[in-house]
């Protein structure tokens with residue numbers, strides 16, 4: 579089994595799309611382009627082609643198990659750290675609709691290097707989604723606030 583991954587712009591669902599047996603990825607793309615209606619796994623039916631709704635990552639084809647999608651990954655972060663402590667950085671269209679806030683909404687944020695951020699009271703620890711599409715950040719209380727200045 580070969581898979582490509584996608585995120586639905588309408589419902590935010592992570593999708594693992596199975597490339598039909600015997601078809602190339604190019605042929606699969608053509609099949610999707612020709613479809614005039616579809617049912618999204620996120621439970622909505624559209625009278626329009628799926629590629630008008632799905633952002634498909636055609637650059638990576640997975641054999642066997644596809645990696646966890648950003649939504650599943652974000653849910654695990656929320657479960658472990660609490661929703662108020664999880665932020666995202668990246669293309670808003672690809673962000674799972676889980677009510678997360680963008681990292682840019684945090685006041686007085688400084689770049690600490692290596693993609694990590696912090697302000698006077700908290701550090702923001704970087705967590706990349708397994709498919710690399712979105713960076714999430716988890717807010718943690720700074721261990722020794724003020725020590726950097």
Ligand SMILES: [Zn+2]
Nearest residue numbers: 586589618620
């Ligand atoms: Zn959808």
